[in-house]
Amino acid sequence: MLRTTILLTFLVKYVSLECVINNRSPSTDWEEKLSKHFQCNYKENIPPSENSTTVAIKFNLKNFYFDSEEVLFTIHTLVFFSWDDPRLKWNPNDYGGVADMITHSVFMWTPFAYIHQTKDVEKWSNFKYYTSNCQVSYTGRVVCVPRVTHTTTCSSNLRNWPYDTQKCPFNFYVKSENEDKVLFTFNESRGLSAFGAEYGSGWDIIDYETGENATGETKFFLNFVVERQALGCVAMVVVPSITVAVLNVASMFLDFKNNIRFGLSIFNLFCNFCLLKNISEIIPHRGFDTPSILYFIHFSIYITACGICLMLILSSLTRKGDPPHPWIIHFNDSVLNNRIIKYFVFTKWMEPLRSSSDEADYIGKWTDFTFIVNSLMFYIILIVYLILYLVFIPKPTITY
Known part of the structure; x- marks a missing residue:
């Protein structure tokens, strides 16, 4: 009886091992090896260049809303960051032809912590240090798309109420000790896309503008003009x-x-x-x-x-x-x-x-x-x- 039990146990284990389906692709193994290589030889707290690193940035508006007092204006956006990091280059032939990979931002240097909203609205802002998945190309090009929430105060003019409009500025700056380490730019684009955005209840965006100011405290800004739905x-x-x-x-x-x-x-x-x-x-x-x-x-x-x-x-x-x-x-x-x-x-x-x-x-x-x-x-x-x-x-x- 004991011999029969032991024989059946080994038989079940052998059959189960033969039935395991391996869904892992060969490229996944190479990506893991590539990730381990960078984690062992990469210092994520050091900028990619001794000179200033240029970071292209673009906002994709998803939705917005006012608080109940119509003072604080909040937008939810996807922020596209892209920059070059020479330390993340590799030869695809050495890693099974893998030309790009997805990794988490905690394992690499990112410019997220360098940018802040201006101090007058910082106490309401949720624009803090955040993480996201990033795509890294073998050329060293890095693209990260985190979801971020920004909040600011608006100047309300009720003269034309109920067709009143409100101007809501978002100003972003880089602290003085980090100004020489990173340069943010819209890369000659408008810097904001509202395609597919869900408009807030009771308001419409009738205009917006973006701009850069590399010499002043404000490095770039977003200005929204919203109008009340007055019917x-x-x-x-x-x-x-x-x-x-x-x-x-x-x-x-x-x-x-x-x-x-x-x-x-x-x-x-x-x-x-x-x-x-x-x-x-x-x-x-x-x-x-x-x-x-x-x-x-x-x-x-x-x-x-x-x-x-x-x-x-x-x-x-x-x-x-x-x-x-x-x-x-x-x-x-x-x-x-x-x-x-x-x-x-x-x-x-x-x-x-x-x-x-x-x-x-x-x-x-x-x-x-x-x-x-x-x-x-x-x-x-x-x-x-x-x-x-x-x-x-x-x-x-x-x-x-």
């Missing part, structure tokens, strides 16, 4: 503001002795205050400028209040039974007898019947005067609203 805010604020202004102008066509005009004016005034309340709830609170739409609503409140006062004054004048002043009669005749100006005066509303012909004549002259004043105020308010629209209503940024 929701436009539907909640801008369109209602324009609608209230149109209703305010249209109310001038109504009889100022009619309660409908008074009720519409009060409604417009109430809507303006509701718009101010809505804006206070959705507007960003960390901008350095006042949104122009607030000026439009404030002026609209003043115009509506003046329109209510004008309506009450004109309505009281139509009830006067006293004879009007001579200059009022002269003013009425000058306007109503002019061949051109009289067509800009609205048709008079129906006048109440009076028992006395003299009283009816006085009322008629007062009515003519109040109606001319109402027509004049209509054109003044219309022109004022057009100016306010051109100056204070926000408009989307035009990009080419």
